[in-house]
Amino acid sequence: MEEIYAKFVSQKISKTRWRPVPPGSLQTVETFATGSWDNEENYVSLWSIGDFGNLDSDGGFEGDHQLLCDIRHHGDVMDLQFFDQERIVAASSTGCVTVFLHHPNNQTLSVSQQWTTAHYHTGPGSPSCSSAPCTGVVCSNPEIVTVGEDGRINLFRADHKEAIRTIDNADSSTLHAVTFLRTPEILTVNSIGQLKIWDFRQQGNEPSQILSLTGDRVPLHCVDRHPNQQHVVATGGQDGMLSIWDVRQGTMPVSLLKAHEAEMWEVHFHPSNPDHLFTCSEDGSLWHWDASTDVPEKSSLFHQGGRNSTFLSHSISNQANVHQSLISSWLITDPAKDRIEITSLLPNRTLSVNSLDVLGPCLVCGTDAEAIYVTRQLFS
């Protein structure tokens, strides 16, 4: 992994997301969106890393990312997702969920739809219009699911004014993140260390399954599902621990990996190379976890040259019966045989890395040091 470009952008970045490339097209990854936080005026911005006509000696493209357009956003941007090629959904700390529309012809963003009271508190002591931050949003065209600090889950559909379904008090603590397992099923993580699976086909307000760690109830901050195997899920916790779960097997994680020194904010499987996992944390580091087993025995000399890498074997907490036909390298139970190679991608220690996204050979991440880092050569 070589060339990583940093650019200081005068706003603390809370989320970065690549614009999805239409499947089957030959387009390269070009555009990403960012959301800022902790400013008096926050912005959702679109940036381009497209070619500016300069090719360097390796045939790669030169130059940093340039701002295409931005739009004011009320409240911190707590989460951001691309709904489709033109629309971006943003979750706000004011409890509002907004859909922004990008107009490529004149490079502007506009508000296409907004649900202003998606998340709110109703308690004996809270004022009547007390808003609650919306902490997570996930999209699967045409549906949008949001979760918030009020423990509520909303299911919206684009172009419908009201929520299709709301589960009030789904959780007594804060829901930090949500992801789709299969289309009618979602998985949420909360601040008492539980994963809950909800099935929208069922009518009740109870989760269909609850999984948690047996030890301390460490809050979980992020979750991501394996792109090909819908039962494999990775979560990151407040103590920087990465856990891999198999939701079909029991209620405990398959592996627990000691990772960062502080909260892990985001975890992502690479969408086309799922043997690669990426995590970023409050401790200012971004790690690339490589569990691909097709690499031959490496000698230690191979890893010099300015990279920090360590070998770490799985620590297994549960000997589950794994179906041999669907082995994922993340679920393998033989600790002696398998190693995961971990590389730190950022050159210097910085303030917290709040967000990252990977698509194809490109990675983008944003930090509290008001910088955005982009690399176009992840697997060089």
Place this chain on the structure above:
Amino acid sequence: MMPGCPFIHIIRKNEDVYSQILRKLFNESHGIFVGLQRIEEALTGKSRKTQLVRVSKNYRSVIRACLEEMHQLAIAGKDPASDRQFSIQVSSLSAMELIWNLCEILFIEVAPAGPLLLHLLDWVQLHVCEVDSLSADVLGSENPSKHERFWNLVTVLVLQGRLDEARQMLSKEASTSPTSAGMCRILGDLMRTMPVLSPGNTQTLTELELKWQHWHEGCERHLQDGTFASSPHLESLCKIMLGDEAALLEQKELLSNWYHFLVTRLLYSHPTVKPMDLHFYAQSSLDLFLGGESSPEPLDNILMAAFEFDIHQVIKECSISLSNWWFVAHLTDLLDHCRLLQSHNLYFGSNMREFLLLEYASGLFAHHSLWQLGVDYFDYCPELGRVSLELHIERIPLSTEQKALKVLRVCEQRQMTEQVRSICKILAMKAVRNNRLGSALSWSIRAKDAAFATLVSDRFLRDYCERGCFSDLDLIDNLGPAMMLSDRLTFLGKYREFHRLYGEKRFVDAASLLLSLMTSQIAPRSFWMTLLTDALPLLEQKQVIFSAEQTYELMRCLEDLPSGRPVRGEPDAQPLQDDDVEATKVEMLRLALARNLARSIIKEGSLEGS
């Protein structure tokens, strides 16, 4: 002013337009600052100086980058007011870079005589940049030597010591004007043969002096022989190269400032000047250049102080004339690492570096977003940093849980348990008020706050008493080791377990659990009645669940309860009905217990199968 109301004014901080760019300055320099503090331990010996010079150059490149960007915006011409603001800021930043560069040469690089002049030449060349545009202008024209500003260009090149380029210009003039070709050639030779100390040259200073003296005499001879008499331009160039002050002062406009005058003067009259003699020449240059027409400006005073090697004066003057603490804080910190600042006891006991860093960091904390940078600055202030951080960090407004988590992480990394506790308590109270009992519990677990955990458990128990069922079962069922945080919480968990066992019809286990809850004293007295009432259905079961021993225990518990008196904490005025209900319950309990006792004695006394 709010529309329609003449008496209320909305006051806002005038967030300057250029602050977007300054933020980049703050962030990038923060990275350099922290990097410097971290490598401090590793800095030893010879490499120390090169490392420190590199850090200084990093800082300067950050300033230059901001300068560039601001300059671009200033000339983009959006509107006059902001353009003016940008221009003011551009000149302020460029003054900062000028001062920093000089400090780097004199204090950090500590150039000795010889290389000193080369560095000063670089300094001047970097900061007087009209030359490049002039050069492009002249060279771009069809006939450069006939350009009206041709001689200006050549003069400026000579003033800046760029003799090779000047020679090229002269050769152009020579080729177009044969009459002066001879003179141009001679002058060009003089330029070529001027002895300079090139880096890596092994000649000593004395050798250089001797050679230079010899060359100087050669130039003088040419002047006196009148070699250049027919061309006033060439003659004045020769005089400049001899270091003639009058000739130099004639070029005031091209020199544009006194320090350029100083460096040129040194170049052509005292090239081996020693650092400690600089201030003589500096003072006289300033006086000659200003000529009594104008008085020195703040920038001039700062540069003078630098030439006099009076670091404290430099810092003091900069603090007065610049509008924010950024410049002095970082420069002082760097100079402190060069071990140049003696500890200067200020009234509150910390030294100058710490004072400036504290001021700067406090300013960062006043910004809604840059407080995270301020944390690191406080970390590196040994005396008052921690205390200042403790005071500031509690006052950061926490609008979302994510921000609170970041603040808490900062506190935990520095073992500021008091602050952790107080922040968690605030968040937990907010959560309780919003009926988010799970969040409240997770905050009290984080702060290891047993008292608050007790409060949350009491809320749960109260809800149960009022509604007859538990809310938030997902939380209570999955408490895990957190149960041990407070007795009340443990009781809550165990009580819920009792209900679960009952639901699974594991009556014997449920019964012994219930009993242990009472006998082990973790159940609050106020709850005993509820527990005993829960025992009723177990007593009424067909099979005997409680053993005789257990029944005796239960009876003792019942007697221990203050019967007929109001439950602790409730007001004395109780409606009569409650008393009746209480009395009835006690009656029923006594009856059930007696019956159970009878049955259990019989059961235990009989043989199997009978």
